[in-house]
Amino acid sequence: MNFELGNKSVVVTGGGSNIGRTIVLAFAQEGANITIGDIDEGQACKVAELARARGAGSVQVVKTDTTQLDQVKVLMDQASARHGGIDVLVNNVGWDQLMFFTQTTPDFWDKVIRINYLSVINCTSAALEKMIPAKGGSIVSISSDASRQGEAREAVYGGTKAAVNSFMKSIAKENGRYGIRCNCVCPGVTIPETEDEVGSTSMWAKPLFTPEQLEKVAAALPLKKVGRPRDIANAVLFLSSSAVAGHITGQILSVSGGYSMIG
Template sequence: MDLGLKAKSVVVTGGGSNIGREIVLGFAAEGANITIDIDPEQAEKTASLARKAGSGTCQVIKTDVTDLAQVQAMFKAAVDKFGGVDVLVNNVGWDKLLFFTQTDPEFWQKIIKINFVGNLNCTKTALDIMIPKSAGSIVSISSDASRQGEPREAVYGGMKAAVNSFMKTVARENGRYGIRCNVVCPGVTIPKEAGDVGGTSMWSKMDDMFTADQLEKVAKALPLRKIGRPEDIASAVVFLSSTKAAGYITGQVLSVSGGYSMIG
């Protein structure tokens, strides 16, 4: 199905690794022009794959999304090269699995900045570009930890819940401009292979996240009996980004988690 994304300008934050990489490749297959940020070496690998997959053009702009000036510079590069920004995917996220009593304020601030402040910076900058054109789509990657409450993800889950609420409000405020805002909540989603993540990824040391035995137990507990893969999330993101396929969908929080979360 042609989703009408050919030659559209798409910004994907955290586009170098795991879910971000597959999101980039999903847009590339639709012929979009893509701007990705963060780990330059890992992002360049993804950009190369995107070009082979059919992307019109894929550029890498090193950006710290917690720094508004850097975010603005990244979006300017997208506008200068592709004439605007049609789609933003707020994908950057980071966590370390710890019980709340094991964490401290320094850890809290890191989680808050990466998972929420980065989203604020990118969304505000995208809206400044999209509103004058009365068109645009924003998809933020949250987590089912935001909907269920998950041990060892207290602050992360809290920030992702903030993302859910924030995106609903932005959807209400900006629907009048033809801008749609939605959220995708993955469950446990693991890289296909070690080379799919960079050194800054939360998945760079798999055993720090889940052991093989733990992953097996997670899979058995899910209705679909399998762990999520990055392409599962990417398909939902690309769909929601398409005005042709999802043009009457906004303000929604969609769990893509093998049935872990079933919220009506």
Template sequence: MQLGLEGRTIVVTGGASNIGRATSLTLAKEGANVVIADLDVDQANRVAKESTGPGPIAVCETDVTSLESVQALAAFTAREFGTTFGLANVVGWEDVHKFVDTTPEFWQKVTAINWTGVLNTTYAFLPQMIEAGTGVLLHVASDAGRIGEYKEAVYGGCKAAVINFSKTIAREVGPLGIRSNVVCPGMTMPTSEAEYGALSMHATTTKIGSAISPETLERAKRLYPLRKFGTGQDLANSIAFLLSHEAAGHITGQTLSVSGGYTMI
């Protein structure tokens, strides 16, 4: 199946690590003009150099929690490649704690990255899609936002908001030729340290890595009907599909769990 992404300009927030990295590389292989929007410029540049696709990859240092930074990203993308066709909101951050053990500062960080970031980027890029009469919004949420997840109260709440927001936007801009969808990962693990940078949650939180024993991870896999965790590439394949008008042009307002069957709705 041809995705028809050649020459399309697509912005990938959090495009330097794990799911975002795989998405950036996959879109470049499809011939898209990719902009990696990430705070970790060093890791983003490594991804750009790693790419073997025909599509170019540009890097823009971006803080999605700042509307000013995101507007600068939109201006950068316009200078580099022209009108943005696709926005893939992949950036996310979480650390796992019972709600009573968290603090307002923690809530603010989780909310700013996972929820405000989606508002900022959509606000910055949607007007040019409306003017062009075409475009795709793709937000990475989480199965935690669909069912609730132990020790992820604030994160799950943010992701639930993203799911509802995407549906509402799909209704508002569908008549204008723009689609909006959500992909929900379950546990998605990097296969090597090369897949994430120093600023990634995989390097900075207690959620993954050496903080979880191999035995615990194996037990956790039993919660998944496919008995395995996802990889960045698993998600990237679904993201690329939903960004394609040719392959997924009649799909909007939907939420797709790419989680090995962890959630079935």
């Protein structure tokens, strides 16, 4: 299938680790021009080198804290200046620590809300400033099936992801008249395949699950397996492509092995 993403200008936030890394490399294989926005500049630069080797047109790294709107505006300005606009934004930045809500603190709530929700608002706002005059674009936000099902030890995180789902639907309704499509991909448990896939600031820098726990998770899913970053990247490529998904907007797609089944 030809996604027709060659030479498209793509911005991926949190592109240095795990799902974001694999998304960057998937776009690279399509020949896209990629801007990686990541707070871990060193890890992002490693991914940029891999992306160039896999066929990306042009790749740049812009160190970015996506919770800071001024830094996000610089990210989008640099992507637009180097690659002639922004065709695709992937809001991938995310963070959590698994614990029961009664164990969390206001500082924790604030961090989870800022990284998982405020970042999406910041990046979407700055990208729309480029996409609306160009009369087109695709925004894909990485949400979570915790937003659709509710999950113990992910109360605040799941709430932010539910907010992302609603926000993206509203943005889709408001900006469809400009040819801008907005969708979400909801992973379930998605595990890096190698240690090289994560940086020191990633939530996966320390294992979140024991092998025994992962076996139990897989056994509880209809497909009997946990997700891998490539599963999410394939869905992102599809939704990003106007050639194959040009009539899809405002949708929430679960890529979770059947964890949640929403009619």
